[in-house]
Structure formats: C-alpha cells, structure tokens
Amino acid sequence: MNDPGKPISRAYDEIVPATASELARLLEKNSSGERRPLLPVGGRTALGFGFPIARESLEVSLGRLDQVLDFPARDMTVTVEAGCRMGILQEQLRQEGQRLPIDIPMAHRATAGGVVACNPGGPRRFGFGTMRDYVIGIGAVTAGGQPFRAGGRVVKNVAGYDLCKLLVGSGGSLAVISEVTFKLKPVAAASALGWACFDQGAMVNDLLTDMSTSQARSVAIELLGPKAARQISAESRQQLPEGPLLVGVGLEGSRAEVDWQAEVVERELRAGGANNVVWKEEAAAVAMWSALTEFQVGAESAVTFRASLRPSRTVEFMTAAIDAGVAVQAHLGNGVVHGHLPDDTLDVGRACSIIKSLRAVAVSGGGQVLIERCEPGWQPELDLWGTARGDWELMAALKKELDPGELLSPGRGIDGARASARPIETNEVGVGG
Amino acid sequence: MGKSNDTSAGTGGISGELIRRFQAIVGDDAVLSATDELLVYECDGYVVEKKLPDVVLFPGSTDQVVEIVLACNEFDVPFVPRGAGTSLAGGCLPVGGGVMITLTRMKEILEVNLQDRFAVVEPGLVNLHLTQHLAGTGFHYAPDPSSQGACTIGGNVATNSGGPHTLKYGVTVNHVLGLEVVMPDGRLVELGGATEGLAGYDLTGLFVGSEGTFGICTKVMVRLTRDPVAYRTMLGIFETVGDATRAISSIIGEGIIPAALEMMDQGIVEAVEAAYGFGFPLDAAAVLLMEVDGLEVAVDEEARRIVEICDQAGAREVRRAETQEERQLLWKCRKQAFGAIGRLSPSYCTQDGVVPRTKLPEILEFITAAGERHGVRIVNVFHAGDGNIHPILLFDERDKEQIARVFSASDEILGKCIDLGGSVTGEHGIGVEKISFMDRLFSSDDLEVMGRVRAAFNPKGRCSPAKMLPVAGACGMEHIERSHPGKQAAP
Numbered sequence: 001m002n003d004p005g006k007p008i009s010r011a012y013d014e015i016v017p018a019t020a021s022e023l024a025r026l027l028e029k030n031s032s033g034e035r036r037p038l039l040p041v042g043g044r045t046a047l048g049f050g051f052p053i054a055r056e057s058l059e060v061s062l063g064r065l066d067q068v069l070d071f072p073a074r075d076m077t078v079t080v081e082a083g084c085r086m087g088i089l090q091e092q093l094r095q096e097g098q099r100l101p102i103d104i105p106m107a108h109r110a111t112a113g114g115v116v117a118c119n120p121g122g123p124r125r126f127g128f129g130t131m132r133d134y135v136i137g138i139g140a141v142t143a144g145g146q147p148f149r150a151g152g153r154v155v156k157n158v159a160g161y162d163l164c165k166l167l168v169g170s171g172g173s174l175a176v177i178s179e180v181t182f183k184l185k186p187v188a189a190a191s192a193l194g195w196a197c198f199d200q201g202a203m204v205n206d207l208l209t210d211m212s213t214s215q216a217r218s219v220a221i222e223l224l225g226p227k228a229a230r231q232i233s234a235e236s237r238q239q240l241p242e243g244p245l246l247v248g249v250g251l252e253g254s255r256a257e258v259d260w261q262a263e264v265v266e267r268e269l270r271a272g273g274a275n276n277v278v279w280k281e282e283a284a285a286v287a288m289w290s291a292l293t294e295f296q297v298g299a300e301s302a303v304t305f306r307a308s309l310r311p312s313r314t315v316e317f318m319t320a321a322i323d324a325g326v327a328v329q330a331h332l333g334n335g336v337v338h339g340h341l342p343d344d345t346l347d348v349g350r351a352c353s354i355i356k357s358l359r360a361v362a363v364s365g366g367g368q369v370l371i372e373r374c375e376p377g378w379q380p381e382l383d384l385w386g387t388a389r390g391d392w393e394l395m396a397a398l399k400k401e402l403d404p405g406e407l408l409s410p411g412r413g414i415d416g417a418r419a420s421a422r423p424i425e426t427n428e429v430g431v432g433g
Numbered sequence: 434m435g436k437s438n439d440t441s442a443g444t445g446g447i448s449g450e451l452i453r454r455f456q457a458i459v460g461d462d463a464v465l466s467a468t469d470e471l472l473v474y475e476c477d478g479y480v481v482e483k484k485l486p487d488v489v490l491f492p493g494s495t496d497q498v499v500e501i502v503l504a505c506n507e508f509d510v511p512f513v514p515r516g517a518g519t520s521l522a523g524g525c526l527p528v529g530g531g532v533m534i535t536l537t538r539m540k541e542i543l544e545v546n547l548q549d550r551f552a553v554v555e556p557g558l559v560n561l562h563l564t565q566h567l568a569g570t571g572f573h574y575a576p577d578p579s580s581q582g583a584c585t586i587g588g589n590v591a592t593n594s595g596g597p598h599t600l601k602y603g604v605t606v607n608h609v610l611g612l613e614v615v616m617p618d619g620r621l622v623e624l625g626g627a628t629e630g631l632a633g634y635d636l637t638g639l640f641v642g643s644e645g646t647f648g649i650c651t652k653v654m655v656r657l658t659r660d661p662v663a664y665r666t667m668l669g670i671f672e673t674v675g676d677a678t679r680a681i682s683s684i685i686g687e688g689i690i691p692a693a694l695e696m697m698d699q700g701i702v703e704a705v706e707a708a709y710g711f712g713f714p715l716d717a718a719a720v721l722l723m724e725v726d727g728l729e730v731a732v733d734e735e736a737r738r739i740v741e742i743c744d745q746a747g748a749r750e751v752r753r754a755e756t757q758e759e760r761q762l763l764w765k766c767r768k769q770a771f772g773a774i775g776r777l778s779p780s781y782c783t784q785d786g787v788v789p790r791t792k793l794p795e796i797l798e799f800i801t802a803a804g805e806r807h808g809v810r811i812v813n814v815f816h817a818g819d820g821n822i823h824p825i826l827l828f829d830e831r832d833k834e835q836i837a838r839v840f841s842a843s844d845e846i847l848g849k850c851i852d853l854g855g856s857v858t859g860e861h862g863i864g865v866e867k868i869s870f871m872d873r874l875f876s877s878d879d880l881e882v883m884g885r886v887r888a889a890f891n892p893k894g895r896c897s898p899a900k901m902l903p904v905a906g907a908c909g910m911e912h913i914e915r916s917h918p919g920k921q922a923a924p
Contacts, residue, residue, distance in 0.1 A: 072789060072791065073686075074682065074685065074686035074790070074791050075685070075789040075790050075791050075820075076685060076688075076790075077789070097688050098688065119630075121630070125629075129603075129607065130629075130630075132606075132635055132638050133603060133607050142882065146878050146881070146882065147878055148876070148878050148879045148881075148882040148883075149875065149876070149879050150875075150879065150883070152787075152854075152855070152856050152874075153789065153854055154787040154788065154789055154819075154820055154854070154855045154856055154859070155787075155790075155819055155820065156595060156599070156604065156787055156816070156819040156820065156821045156859040156860065157787055157855075157856040157858070157859060158592065158593045158604075158642050158856075158858050158859065158860055158861070158862055158863075159856045159857055159858050159863060159867070159870075159871070159874050159875075160863070160871065160874070160875055160879070160880075160883055160901070160902075161639065161642070161643060161883045161886050161887070161901070162593070162606065162638060162639060162641070162642050163639075163882070163883065163886065165606070165635045165638030165639050165641075166634055166635065166638070166639045166886065168635060168638070169633075169634065169635055170634055174634075185690070186688035186689075186690070208548070209548055212547065212548060212550070213571045213659075215662060215728075216728075217659065217727070217728065253728075253731065254731055254734065256730050256731060256734070257727075257728050257730055257731045260728065260730040261728070306630065308628040308629055308630045308631050308632075309628055310549045310627050310628055311548065311549050311550075312546075312548045312549050334629050334630075335549075335628055335629060336629055336630050366626065366627060366628060367628045368628065368631055368632065370632045384632075385632040385633070386632075389623075389631075389633075390622050390623050391622050391623060391624050391625075391633070391636050392633065393622075394616075394622060394624075394636060394889065394890070395633050395634045395636065397889040397890075398634060398636075398886065398889040400889070401885040401886065401888055401889045402882070402885060402886070413633075413634075414633055414634070417632065417633070
C-alpha cells in the first residue's frame with residue numbers, strides 16, 4: 001500500500017538552495033547543462049500525486065528557504081519563503097489572532113510553496129474559499145532559472161497578469177515557487193460542528209435545498225459515508241452518530257454567533273428528518289476539523305480520488321460510491337468528494353471498474369473524477385484526470401511557454417493527463433451547459 | 434502632450450471588403466464605420482487619451498463573435514473588446530485603430546441555479562441588472578463597482594473589478610467560476626465551470642483581469658452570494674484626515690472585517706452634499722462610511738466596537754443610518770460621488786493606487802502635498818478598508834498646461850504607492866494609462882514571463898494590442914502605432 005507522502009520512485013539527487021537567487025542559479029545551470037528533469041519538493045506530503053517520477057530526476061528542495069519574511073500583522077498579510085512549514089506559520093499567525101483559513105492536511109510538514117502548488121482544501125472551503133482566494137503575491141523561478149514575481153503585498157491589486165492564480169494548483173509543473181504572500185483572516189472565537197444521520201439520499205438533498213436559504217451561515221457542510229465516518233470518528237476520538245449518511249454542519253464566529261446559529265441548524269436538521277443532533281464544541285471541534293481535513297491523506301488505500309461535482313449532484317455520487325464500498329467524504333456545500341477505494345481492491349482491473357462507474361455518474365452531472373494517488377504502475381490504466389476537456393490544449397500551451405524544455409515535474413501535470421486521456425466527448429457539460 | 438486629443442481614424446486599415454464581411458456577419462444595423470458615429474468610441478472613462486476605432490461592431494451571439502474574430506485574423510487587423518466603456522484606465526482604447534467589438538447587445542441572463550449557487554450570463558449584462566434580477570431569492574452578485582448601474586459583467590471580468598463591498602466579499606475573480614472565451618485565433622473554449630476543484634491550471638482565474646488581451650469572453654458563470662441578514666451602516670465624522678485614516682488602520686488592525694469601509698474627504702463631501710443634500714457636515718475634514726453585515730445577533734457588537742475605535746481616534750461624531758432609506762441614500766451618495774464631481778470641475782482624472790492599510794495616513798498626507806506642489810486640486814473618495822485610494826485630480830481638459838501638471842502629480846502619487854509597498858492599480862487596471870508604470874512595479878524578468886503567458890493565449894497579438902505590458906504586442910504587430918499620446922508624450 002502506498003504512503004501518500006512517499007514518492008513512488010526515489011530521485012537520485014537533490015539540490016537544496018539557501019536563497020532564491022541560488023535557486024535561480026542552480027536551475028539555470030541545469031537548464032544550460034545536464035537538463036535533468038526537476039522535481040520541486042517541500043514537505044514531501046504530496047509526492048505521490050500523478051505519474052511516477054523519472055529516475056533521473058533532480059529534487060529541488062525548498063527546505064532551507066523557510067523564513068517568514070514579513071508579517072505586518074495590522075495589514076493582515078504575511079510573506080514567507082516557500083519552504084516555510086504551514087504548521088509553524090499558523091502558530092505564528094495565531095499569536096496575533098490571525099490565520100490562513102485553509103484546511104491543510106499534514107500541515108506540520110507541508111510547506112507554503114507546496115500547498116500553493118498542490119492547492120489542498122478541507123471542510124471549511126464552504127465558508128472561506130480556497131487557496132486562490134488568499135494568495136496575493138508570488139515569487140517563482142522558471143525551469144530555465146528565470147526568477148519572476150506577480151501580484152504584491154497589498155490585498156487589492158490588478159497590476160499585471162495574475163500569475164498567482166496560474167501557479168496555485170500548478171503542481172510544480174510551471175515554475176518552482178520561492179516566495180508567497182497570503183492575505184489573512186482573524187481567528188474565530190468559537191466553533192462548533194453538529195452531526196446528524198439520515199437514512200435516504202433524498203432526505204439529504206432536501207436538507208441541502210432547505211439549508212441553502214438558512215438564516216445561519218455555516219462554514220462547512222459535510223456528508224460522510226459509514227466507512228469515512230468510522231475513520232474520522234477514530235481519528236478525532238469523537239463518538240459520532242451511526243447511520244447510512246452522516247451530515248455535519250460547521251459553524252464559526254463569536255460565541256453569540258455560534259450559539260445562535262447552532263439553534264437554527266439544529267432546528268433545520270430535525271425538520272429534515274434527523275432524530276438526534278450531536279454537537280462537538282471547543283477541543284472536540286478542533287479535533288473534528290483536523291480529522292475532517294486529514295481524511296483525504298489518511299487511508300492506506302490502493303487508490304485515492306477526488307471528485308468535482310455540482311452540490312446538487314453530490315448525494316447521488318456519494319450513494320453510488322458507498323454502494324461500491326468506497327470510503328467517501330463530501331464537502332457537500334462545494335461538491336468536492338474525497339474517496340478511498342475499498343481494501344479488497346487488489347488489482348488494477350477492479351480499481352478501473354469502480355472508477356469507471358463513478359466517472360459515469362460524475363460526468364453525467366458535468367463533474368470529474370481525478371485520481372490523486374494509486375499503486376505504482378496503475379496510472380496509465382486508471383486515466384488520472386479522466387476525459388479530456390476543452391481547455392487542456394490551452395493548459396499545454398502555457399506549459400510549453402513557461403517550460404519549453406519540459407524539465408519541470410514531467411508527466412505530473414497537464415502533459416501526463418493529455419498522454420493518457422480519452423478524447424473529448426461531445427456530450428460534455430460546461431459553461432452554460 | 435501634442436497628441437493628447439488625437440482622433441485620427443486609421444480607416445485605411447480596414448478594407449471595404451472586410452466591412453461588407455462584417456455586415457454579413459452581424460447585419461448592417463450592427464456596424465458603425467462613419468467617423469461621426471465612431472466619435473463616441475474614441476475613449477472610455479479615461480478621457481485624456483483618444484483614438485478612433487476603424488469600425489465598431491455589435492455582435493448578438495457567440496457565433497458572430499467567432500466569425501468576426503476569424504475575419505480579423507484573415508485580414509490581419511487588430512481588434513479590441515468593449516463593454517460599457519466605463520474603464521478609467523483606457524482599457525477600451527483602440528490603440529492603433531482596428532475593430533472594436535462591443536458586447537452590449539449580448540446581455541441575457543442565461544441560467545440561474547440557486548441550489549448550486551451560480552448564474553450564467555452574457556458579457557454585456559449590466560452588473561446591477563443581475564442583482565436586481567435576483568432580488569427576493571436571498572442571493573446577489575457580490576462585486577459592486579461604483580459604476581455598477583452602467584458597467585458590464587464582461588468588462589468586470591476583463592478588469593477584475595472591485596467595489597465597496599469587496600473588502601469582505603472579494604473582487605470579481607473570487608466570484609467567477611467559469612468562462613466561455615473566443616480565443617484571439619477564433620477558437621471557442623470553456624474555462625472552469627460549475628464544479629469546484631477541476632484538475633489542471635486555473636485558467637479562469639488567470640483570464641480574469643487580463644484586460645481583453647487573452648480573448649473575448651462570451652459567457653460568464655458567476656457565483657451567487659447569500660444576502661446578509663442584517664446591516665449596520667454608520668457615518669463617522671472626523672476633524673482631520675489623519676484621524677479618519679488612523680481609525681481605518683485601527684479597525685482593520687483589530688481584526689474587524691467590515692462589509693465596507695469608505696472614506697470621503699471634504700472636497701467630495703461638498704460636491705455630494707450639493708448634489709444629494711444628505712446632511713453631511715461641510716466643515717468636517719473627512720467622513721467614513723462604515724458598514725458591517727452578517728447575523729442580527731452579531732452586527733450590533735461589531736458596530737459598537739467600530740464606534741469605540743472611531744471615538745478613540747478622535748471622531749467628532751458617529752451617526753447610524755436608522756432606516757433602510759437612510760442606508761440607501763448614504764450608499765447612493767457614495768456610489769454616485771463621481772457624478773457629483775462635475776460640480777467641482779469640468780474634467781477629472783481618478784487615480785487608483787493601493788498601499789498597505791497601515792500606510793493610509795502617510796499616503797494621504799503625500800497626496801495633499803503633491804496637489805499643493807503642482808497646483809492641482811485633489812479630492813478623495815476611496816475604499817479605505819482595502820488600502821485602495823482614489824485621489825481625483827480636477828482639471829480643465831482644454832488647458833494643456835493643467836493636464837501636464839495633473840500627470841506630474843499623478844505620477845508622484847503612484848510612485849509613492851510603489852515606494853510604500855503598494856501598487857499602481859487596485860481595480861481599474863493598467864489599460865494604456867499605467868503602462869509606463871509596469872517596469873517600475875515589475876522587473877524585466879517578471880514582464881518577460883507575463884509576455885510568455887500572453888503568448889500562450891494571444892500569440893499574434895491581434896487581440897487588444899499594446900495593452901497591459903510595456904512591450905510590443907507580438908511579432909507582426911509592429912505596424913501598430915504605439916500612440917499613448919498622453920502619458921508617454923508628456924514632458
């Protein structure tokens with residue numbers, strides 16, 4: 001079984017620059033000399049993503065670029081070097097009553113550059129958005145050793161192209177991130193999660209519709225299948241109600257805001273058919289947020305996927321996944337699902353059969369299933385990103401412009417996906433579809 | 434300054450054959466090519482630089498936009514998209530003439546999906562019309578530029594527009610989920626979509642704010658935002674600008690994120706008061722329009738903390754809007770402040786700088802001094818909570834010497850924003866107005882990489898040439914006159 005933090009094949013060498021200019025110099029040297037494939041490395045929490053790393057790869061470790069460069073707390077921004085550990089950063093921010101409100105798995109190891117490149121998220125994306133909403137400035141180096149910046153250190157800025165957006169989620173395939181500026185939010189004084197079970201998918205869909213005009217402003221709406229619920233309950237050491245579909249609603253704010261909203265949410269859950277609502281607050285809520293964030297990397301599963309769906313089509317997908325024995329967690333308010341295939345998925349044929357049936361459900365609603373991690377050697381058959389989309393050609397053009405020598409993370413981004421994908425189907429649903 | 438009112442049309446660039454092609458595509462009534470008809474399109478909200486397009490087209494569908502772009506490619510002429518022309522930075526200026534593709538006839542709301550919280554609209558839809566359409570549903574479209582009664586959502590996408598309420602809710606890019614784009618070579622692509630977290634690069638995020646240089650968006654999928662349950666809107670009255678800006682810094686520094694935090698100085702208050710008669714005190718140096726929103730259970734406490742901070746900063750008085758009518762009137766005064774400036778001066782130039790929020794006192798002192806140094810009257814109305822300043826420089830367009838002084842003062846103010854760690858534009862865009870600042874804000878490496886990104890979308894540079902980057906549009910576009918008459922020719 002693969003460890004999500006471990007690369008599938010070890011690279012032979014690494015470079016560990018101490019400054020951004022040294023990073024640029026080393027990349028320039030490689031580009032004009034040996035031209036070895038490059039693998040940017042932060043906290044090693046996401047190296048299992050995508051296609052296997054070529055054996056001749058040179059790891060570019062950002063470990064020594066780990067400083068907080070500028071934290072003007074009263075401006076609510078922070079600028080850090082790419083190798084800065086997120087756990088350490090969050091602790092420093094908390095001392096000023098601030099935070100980057102993104103749920104990051106393995107935050108004690110994950111680095112700023114790594115999380116920007118991999119764009120992880122968790123339950124609170126419903127209330128706070130995602131990485132793209134918080135990166136306001138970026139510094140990076142191209143594979144050819146050209147350093148560049150975009151954005152800045154102010155919260156509102158439209159000068160130049162927004163290369164921050166381009167690098168968020170780029171997976172180390174366009175440039176090596178050397179520095180990031182985040183905008184920040186205040187920490188919440190209180191938080192709570194209410195949990196209730198439902199027997200039928202239809203009940204959850206009705207609940208979601210009713211809650212879309214709720215007087216409360218929840219920051220997370222989660223839906224767990226039974227396997228995921230057991231894992232998250234064990235990880236958080238919190239007893240959760242047991243049933244076919246477990247719904248969790250997360251609240252944050254002042255004490256008064258959380259208390260008032262908890263009453264509203266409890267009424268709504270009961271009106272939706274829940275017999276019992278269990279609330280987790282204070283330390284229990286902290287443990288739950290963490291477990292809900294770590295689920296996506298927690299299981300020792302043969303295949304881990306992420307599905308992107310419309311919220312209104314998510315329950316249907318969850319039901320199909322649960323029926324197939326998959327451990328699934330949905331950020332229901334956003335239509336993002338994390339899934340681990342069952343333990344008895346012993347061969348790629350079985351994995352393909354489950355993924356194929358789930359992809360059919362996802363694609364029928366305009367969604368997508370992305371394989372995040374799998375057993376070595378299964379990638380080509382699993383078709384990591386699924387059916388090609390109309391904008392992939394443009395992505396490939398960008399990759400070619402920024403990394404013409406195809407040195408950065410070969411096979412791990414758009415070029416790997418294009419190599420394995422089926423052609424576009426005419427019934428795809430897109431904008432306005 | 435010699436060419437600052439250049440209205441020469443380069444009609445020689447467009448053949449009769451191409452005009453006839455356009456007429457066949459969009460119909461005779463959607464083609465303007467006579468000089469007197471084109472005059473309206475010689476500039477946008479940035480009035481100091483003017484250039485006539487050779488022809489203005491009003492397509493009614495995506496297919497027509499595709500055909501127009503294919504024809505422009507075939508005849509090798511540049512083209513520029515335009516919405517309502519409210520850009521304050523010359524974003525719609527047809528540098529070098531060519532074809533202007535005006536999208537105001539494509540203004541339908543194609544889909545509203547409340548359950549999945551998105552709407553799909555055409556680019557020519559007026560921003561405010563979407564929120565009006567949503568009234569009663571409990572949802573709205575959050576970006577609310579001051580020009581929202583006129584500006585289009587397609588234009589907002591091009592410039593990544595902000596507005597007063599973006600302090601809490603984010604700018605346009607935070608609310609765009611997907612786009613349909615006619616690429617500069619005529620290909621039609623869909624970027625992003627209704628589902629979050631799709632694999633691959635965030636091309637939607639990259640496209641928003643590209644100022645028309647990456648292609649023409651023909652559909653926009655926007656996120657819908659829940660209406661706040663409760664508001665508290667307050668007006669803080671201050672004896673000095675310094676007291677007001679210190680209050681702003683303290684509010685943000687305390688970790689309070691108001692829904693909006695806007696400042697108007699005495700000059701603007703005079704004009705607004707003359708226009709709307711709200712009852713603003715004319716002897717106060719500055720007023721702050723402050724709004725908190727959220728749950729009924731929370732807004733009073735936030736409002737109380739803000740009042741306390743204002744008191745500590747030396748506010749003369751903090752008034753509360755007691756009724757919905759009072760709140761709406763306050764916002765009307767703010768959003769239409771620009772309209773009231775006509776009472777102060779025949780022409781004005783609105784600047785758009787950004788500084789870290791703690792530097793607001795410093796930049797406002799600098800603005801006052803710059804105005805005095807150059808003999809230019811400057812008034813201020815701006816998004817204080819974001820650190821996004823809008824000094825408005827008053828002048829008479831007919832006096833070239835005054836225009837030169839306005840440019841000098843503007844340049845100094847924007848230069849100071851850079852020195853303070855800020856930017857030269859928070860929401861209006863680079864357009865043609867600020868192109869000369871790009872190499873102060875960015876290194877040649879930064880600009881070269883941005884140029885490569887543009888080349889992936891717009892390799893031939895025919896779409897919105899000579900915008901955003903201070904480098905040639907691309908190979909084959911050298912014939913485009915880089916007129917930039919105002920700023921670049923200024924002494």
